[in-house]
Amino acid sequence: MTKYQIPKPLTSIDGITEALASVGYISTQAISTTVYLAVHLRKPVLVEGPAGVGKTDLAQSLARGLDFPLSRLQCYEGLDETKALYEWKYGKQLLYTQILKEKIHELTEGADSLEASLKKLGDFQDVFFSRDFLEPRPILKAMEQKTGSVLLVDEIDKSDEEFEALLLEILSEYQVTVPEIGTIAAKVPPIVILTSNNVRELGDALKRRCLHLHIGFPEQVREQRIVRARVPDVGQKLLEQVVAFVDKVRNEKLRKPPSISETVDWARTLVLLHAEELEPRIVQDTLGVLLKRQGDIAEIVDRVDELLVESVAGA
Amino acid sequence: MERVLAAFVRALRAAGSPVSTSETIDAVKAVAFVGYGDRQVLKDTLGAVLAKSETEKQTHDALFELYFNRDVPPPEALTEAAGEGNSDDFDDLDVESLMNLAANGGQNAAAAIERAAAAAGAESIRFATQVPHFVRRTLQLLGIDHLDQRILERLQQAGAEDDRQTQAMMAARDRLQRRAREQVQRYFEIYGKSATENFMNDVVANRAIEKLSEHDEARMHTLVARLAKRLADKHARRRRLKNRGMLDIRKTIRRATAHDGVPFDLAWKFKKKDRPKIVVLCDVSGSVARYVTFLLMLLYALHEKVADLRAFAFSAHLADVDETLRNNEFETAMTQILRTVAGTTDYGKALSDLMETDFEGVIDRRTTVLVLGDARSNYGNPRLDLFREIADRSKRIVWLNPELPALWGFGDSCVYQYKPFCTTLTHCATVADIERAIDDILKAYD
Numbered sequence: 154m155t156k157y158q159i160p161k162p163l164t165s166i167d168g169i170t171e172a173l174a175s176v177g178y179i180s181t182q183a184i185s186t187t188v189y190l191a192v193h194l195r196k197p198v199l200v201e202g203p204a205g206v207g208k209t210d211l212a213q214s215l216a217r218g219l220d221f222p223l224s225r226l227q228c229y230e231g232l233d234e235t236k237a238l239y240e241w242k243y244g245k246q247l248l249y250t251q252i253l254k255e256k257i258h259e260l261t262e263g264a265d266s267l268e269a270s271l272k273k274l275g276d277f278q279d280v281f282f283s284r285d286f287l288e289p290r291p292i293l294k295a296m297e298q299k300t301g302s303v304l305l306v307d308e309i310d311k312s313d314e315e316f317e318a319l320l321l322e323i324l325s326e327y328q329v330t331v332p333e334i335g336t337i338a339a340k341v342p343p344i345v346i347l348t349s350n351n352v353r354e355l356g357d358a359l360k361r362r363c364l365h366l367h368i369g370f371p372e373q374v375r376e377q378r379i380v381r382a383r384v385p386d387v388g389q390k391l392l393e394q395v396v397a398f399v400d401k402v403r404n405e406k407l408r409k410p411p412s413i414s415e416t417v418d419w420a421r422t423l424v425l426l427h428a429e430e431l432e433p434r435i436v437q438d439t440l441g442v443l444l445k446r447q448g449d450i451a452e453i454v455d456r457v458d459e460l461l462v463e464s465v466a467g468a
Numbered sequence: 469m470e471r472v473l474a475a476f477v478r479a480l481r482a483a484g485s486p487v488s489t490s491e492t493i494d495a496v497k498a499v500a501f502v503g504y505g506d507r508q509v510l511k512d513t514l515g516a517v518l519a520k521s522e523t524e525k526q527t528h529d530a531l532f533e534l535y536f537n538r539d540v541p542p543p544e545a546l547t548e549a550a551g552e553g554n555s556d557d558f559d560d561l562d563v564e565s566l567m568n569l570a571a572n573g574g575q576n577a578a579a580a581i582e583r584a585a586a587a588a589g590a591e592s593i594r595f596a597t598q599v600p601h602f603v604r605r606t607l608q609l610l611g612i613d614h615l616d617q618r619i620l621e622r623l624q625q626a627g628a629e630d631d632r633q634t635q636a637m638m639a640a641r642d643r644l645q646r647r648a649r650e651q652v653q654r655y656f657e658i659y660g661k662s663a664t665e666n667f668m669n670d671v672v673a674n675r676a677i678e679k680l681s682e683h684d685e686a687r688m689h690t691l692v693a694r695l696a697k698r699l700a701d702k703h704a705r706r707r708r709l710k711n712r713g714m715l716d717i718r719k720t721i722r723r724a725t726a727h728d729g730v731p732f733d734l735a736w737k738f739k740k741k742d743r744p745k746i747v748v749l750c751d752v753s754g755s756v757a758r759y760v761t762f763l764l765m766l767l768y769a770l771h772e773k774v775a776d777l778r779a780f781a782f783s784a785h786l787a788d789v790d791e792t793l794r795n796n797e798f799e800t801a802m803t804q805i806l807r808t809v810a811g812t813t814d815y816g817k818a819l820s821d822l823m824e825t826d827f828e829g830v831i832d833r834r835t836t837v838l839v840l841g842d843a844r845s846n847y848g849n850p851r852l853d854l855f856r857e858i859a860d861r862s863k864r865i866v867w868l869n870p871e872l873p874a875l876w877g878f879g880d881s882c883v884y885q886y887k888p889f890c891t892t893l894t895h896c897a898t899v900a901d902i903e904r905a906i907d908d909i910l911k912a913y914d
Binding site: 166182183186187189190193194196198199201243244247354357360361363364365366367 | 491494498501502508512513516517521522525700701727728730732
């Protein structure tokens with residue numbers, strides 16, 4: 154593990170920002186700093202924030218930007234270690250047992266006591282609980298990578314508390330214990346990103362082991378860069394107006410304020426409709442892309458004119 | 469170096485962020501990587517390591533600005549100069565250096581005052597009322613007594629009032645005092661302010677609601693939000709429980725098909741858990757109204773946990789107040805409600821009104837009925853038959869009575885007549901009592 158050389162982009166905070174920017178993820182100082190610390194302190198990162206601000210995307214972009222393999226684990230209620238860590242290939246084990254059964258006479262030939270035949274069979278015992286029969290699931294897969302890797306544990310708050318406890322060993326020691334085989338330690342510590350939407354308060358033990366990163370709604374300048382990176386065809390005027398309008402909408406009291414992903418979708422929609430700039434008509438028609446709740450749409454749709462004037466003046 | 473971080477962690481803890489020892493160690497390691505060079509990086513780093521939720525992050529950012537913001541050299545330089553910072557080995561200054569200190573406002577002066585304040589133990593400040601005390605201590609450690617002595621001597625000499633040097637000395641003294649006060653005030657804001665807030669919140673939580681002043685009520689909103697958060701966290705447990713020993717046969721067979729019908733993988737049945745469903749019946753007559761305010765405020769703050777909540781208010785008759793409360797500011801809603809149900813309290817009438825509403829839809833076997841009132845029904849018929857019916861239908865009835873228990877059952881109080889049907893009947897006088905009651909209710913659903 155000591156031989157492992159940390160790849161160049163990870164040796165500085167700016168390097169991380171650049172690596173992320175090269176795949177179209179516009180980072181902030183806080184995001185890059187936290188990733189930098191995660192690599193050097195060997196700690197997982199817990200990312201929180203509203204839906205659609207790029208929590209999952211951070212892990213995906215890191216993997217692409219650094220050219221690391223990505224193991225993704227989507228959490229849900231009832232997720233357990235057979236889906237997250239490893240599973241035994243029962244079918245294969247059964248098959249081998251059958252073969253052994255047929256061959257058992259040949260194998261125990263010459264042994265005249267039960268003890269002797271058990272001894273002969275004993276040599277096969279370990280075969281059944283070897284790595285050949287182990288089906289690695291995302292976490293074990295990430296541990297087994299020989300180069301660096303990114304492990305994304307998505308929406309950890311949706312999983313049960315038992316699963317959270319299971320993660321503790323993995324996240325603090327970067328190792329997995331399989332009772333029949335022993336402890337498998339990570340060859341190279343993966344960069345672990347956990348995301349949470351705060352459906353449930355996570356345990357203190359887990360939080361203590363993680364670095365915490367909160368990604369909120371971006372400032373206008375950063376959001377413009379993000380949209381520009383994702384929708385290269387968007388005109389500068391439209392871009393500024395879109396971002397300013399979204400910023401205004403976020404300040405309204407909405408059940409679900411639009412996130413970055415909605416801004417990007419909206420910009421893409423407007424480009425497809427060949428809009429050069431925001432007009433009340435087109436905004437009203439495409440509001441469904443930006444807002445996902447009927448109540449929110451009803452709230453905004455009558456006030457589009459007013460908000461538009463403010464945001465155009467602002468931009 | 470570690471001292472700086474340790475003191476910062478102490479400040480965070482004083483502000484109510486539970487920073488553990490291991491996190492402090494992490495912070496030291498992390499800072500070793502990034503250094504103190506870039507302020508923004510340092511802030512992000514400490515934020516990532518020490519603050520583990522959005523609210524903690526806010527506290528952290530605010531404190532960081534206070535703590536690492538100064539025109540003074542970084543504290544490690546100070547601690548070296550001041551030895552271990554104990555008051556024992558702190559040397560006070562003579563009059564001339566004090567005058568110098570006051571005259572040139574630069575970094576040295578600020579550093580000296582900070583050192584003196586630290587030596588005076590100002591970091592242990594808890595309450596605003598301690599500020600003058602620590603200012604005095606700080607000045608004493610700086611050697612203000614020598615200066616005072618000198619000023620006194622000069623003033624005693626006849627005709628010395630217009631002596632320019634005396635004037636200068638007095639001005640210098642004022643400046644020093646102001647600086648020391650600023651310094652101690654800063655310490656108070658870092659280490660003491662949130663402690664005071666918490667203390668005051670506790671005081672308010674445990675004071676009888678009817679005795680709360682208007683000033684305390686301003687505090688109520690933050691307090692209620694805090695209680696709601698605490699309750700929500702506490703009851704945000706898993707929603708499924710393994711039903712021990714009950715095999716889910718269908719699921720097991722389905723899973724076994726992958727293994728040629730051999731049931732390797734057993735599936736167990738889960739116990740379904742009810743979501744809390746609460747119906748609140750509030751007596752809004754007279755003094756009880758204030759309790760209602762807090763009870764409902766707390767319940768509404770819990771809306772994420774208690775999604776299914778119905779509120780009824782009654783006095784002369786009963787009204788569904790859900791709409792009113794959800795659509796209006798709390799104060800206006802309460803006045804509106806009081807207007808609709810006004811009149812002499814009649815529990816029997818309220819109960820029969822409840823039966824006439826969509827009773828079956830409102831109360832089922834998963835419902836907790838929460839009654840808040842003093843059961844003073846003005847000698848009307850308590851309608852125990854109806855109350856019994858409600859008790860039979862619902863999961864439990866919890867009665868909170870704000871009246872002193874010694875008065876129960878006297879006069880027109882029929883609380884003891886209702887008592888046999890209640891799962892619990894408790895006296896409820898403070899916000900802490902209300903919290904406990906709601907905690908109990910939610911526990912029944914865990």
